[in-house]
Amino acid sequence: MENLEKINQLRKIINESKKIVFFGGAGVSTESGIPDFRSANGIYSKKLNRHFSPEELISHTMYLRYPKDFYDFYKKNLIYKDAKPNFAHFYLAKLEKEGKLSAVITQNIDCLHEMAGSKNVLKVHGTIDRNICTKCGKVYNLDEFLNFCKKEEVPHCPDCGGVIKPDVTLYEEGLNMEIFSEAIRQISSADTLIIGGTSLIVYPAVSLIQYFKGKNLILINKSSTDKDYLANLVIHDKIGEVFKKL
Structure with missing residues (x-):
């Protein structure tokens, strides 16, 4: 199926949906100039005479044992004060305002969804603010x-x-279960779940998909994921570009 045909199919699904939930990852924010932290280079620590991966640098162990290195990496690589919402953020806020979308569930810790006007934002990995x-x-x-x-x-x-x-939420830490439970509730009662800008490899957030019992599962991501087979519509493109075409 060509992309134009898929866009038309997505438009039809959105128009016919009564309760949409959006679940997004890093790809939603990269279009605002916030890089996926995994692409960041690790830093060299003289204390241990070794390089650390980004995952190690934002772990609970690093926070406790080497707080200076932790805070240095966190400030330089996870906070982007000048970032502005992109088309994806504004489109989702518009759907919520129209009563189509009931919640945005995000793995991102920035505040771009709120800046765009979204009200019900469930941030499963916490927030920089x-x-x-x-x-x-x-x-x-x-x-x-x-x-x-x-x-x-x-x-x-x-x-x-x-x-x-x-x-x-740092590596080695548990999620905020109050927020996670609300995300489960929202997904369980949705008729359409749109997943965008995520490779669906970060657990336990990715496990949220199993709670969807609705009609339409849409996956929008630049590259394929190992969950593509579950969806009834898959679009391999940037999430902002897809929403622009709508």
């Missing part, structure tokens, strides 16, 4: 967090001196 003191529990936004980072390599709470940790 929420940073919590590990001692007193006070919450700081991104600007406050970055201001603390300018003063010291490892940010501390001015109220109690505790370390301020980004509210993002």
